[in-house]
Amino acid sequence: xxxxxxxxxxxxxxxxxxxxxxxxxxxxxxxxxxxxxxxxxxxxxxxxxxxxxxxxxxxxxxxxxxxxxxxxxxxxxxxxxxxxxxxxxxxxxxxxxxxxxxxxxxxxxxxxxxxxxxxxxxxxxxxxxxxxxxxxxxxxxxxxxxxxxxxxxxxxxxxxxxxxxxxxxxxxxxxxxxxxxxxxxxxxxxxxxxxxxxxxxxxxxxxxxxxxxxxxxxxxxxxxxxxxxxxxxxxxxxxxxxxxxxxxxxxxxxxxxxxxxxxxxxxxxxxxxxxxxxxxxxxxxxxxxxxxxxxxxxxxxxxxxxxxxxxxxxxxxxxxxxxxxxxxxxxxxxxxxxxxxxxx
Numbered sequence: 001x002x003x004x005x006x007x008x009x010x011x012x013x014x015x016x017x018x019x020x021x022x023x024x025x026x027x028x029x030x031x032x033x034x035x036x037x038x039x040x041x042x043x044x045x046x047x048x049x050x051x052x053x054x055x056x057x058x059x060x061x062x063x064x065x066x067x068x069x070x071x072x073x074x075x076x077x078x079x080x081x082x083x084x085x086x087x088x089x090x091x092x093x094x095x096x097x098x099x100x101x102x103x104x105x106x107x108x109x110x111x112x113x114x115x116x117x118x119x120x121x122x123x124x125x126x127x128x129x130x131x132x133x134x135x136x137x138x139x140x141x142x143x144x145x146x147x148x149x150x151x152x153x154x155x156x157x158x159x160x161x162x163x164x165x166x167x168x169x170x171x172x173x174x175x176x177x178x179x180x181x182x183x184x185x186x187x188x189x190x191x192x193x194x195x196x197x198x199x200x201x202x203x204x205x206x207x208x209x210x211x212x213x214x215x216x217x218x219x220x221x222x223x224x225x226x227x228x229x230x231x232x233x234x235x236x237x238x239x240x241x242x243x244x245x246x247x248x249x250x251x252x253x254x255x256x257x258x259x260x261x262x263x264x265x266x267x268x269x270x271x272x273x274x275x276x277x278x279x280x281x282x283x284x285x286x287x288x289x290x291x292x293x294x295x296x297x298x299x300x301x302x303x304x305x306x307x308x309x310x311x312x313x314x315x316x317x318x319x320x321x322x323x324x325x326x327x328x329x330x331x332x333x334x335x336x337x338x339x340x341x342x343x344x
Contacts, residue, residue, distance in 0.1 A: 003041055012152040020057055020152055034076040046325045053078035057150045058143035061100040062118065066090065091119035101140055118144065163200060168193040169263025172319040176259045182211060183246045184314035190245040190264045191310060194238040197266055198293060203234030203275050205268030207241060209248035214260035225252040234275050237289045242310055
């Protein structure tokens, strides 16, 4: 993100691996500029990237999908290099579910109206769409027609941003077959999510846990499931959330599958100072819980992540990510010091 931020005066970091850049006013060849961005990131970080260019954020997201799925564009696609017929032909070949903001349920409803492709949505009646689905989808249609309705959001102080949900999820370095290892993984993930929850001084009212097999291993039997657990009273206590996450994965686990990914979502977030207690059950542990979590966060901040963690997360887990492209810790780990060899 720092590298990309050097290439444009305006940047919106959308997620851990996505951002929007404002390229307006640049007179250079935008495709050549985008290819230079890709080479720069590959050179410095070893990470492959794809770049989509459009007159709106929705078009840019869709262009990124095309750049990723069609190797002939070499990782970069721009709508500015298409005429109207070529643009419509491309959009006709893409399912409407690929449009930014169109989820599974909305896709089903759009299909019932005869809207199956991106091109169908582009030329749909805005008045009908607004009446059936609201102004948000109407704006999406305008964006597909090159009318920008979503401005880049200016970066703000992290402490002023309050997330509405927190997700912690990773793919496993090796397939996981047994329940105890899945429970270790979700306990580890929910510990990280709870730390973020406390950082923004929030409580959560629901916890979602999900697991799935590898969708690219077509020869293997596929399985995916999730469970949402409502909390009687909101919490940010890692221990309580870890216990619920472990019970949740036990409920949806099915033996005989090779699991590739698991994750947790903290939902229904609200400020911790607005927490409402249970009418029928006093909570004398709340002050103690707050103190324990503060000590845990302080130690991990001072001495490094996972210095103090729950035993349920495992001591030497096998399921962790491979991290083959991770940069060496030249200045903090003796066994990763740079080595040079010379021949006489």
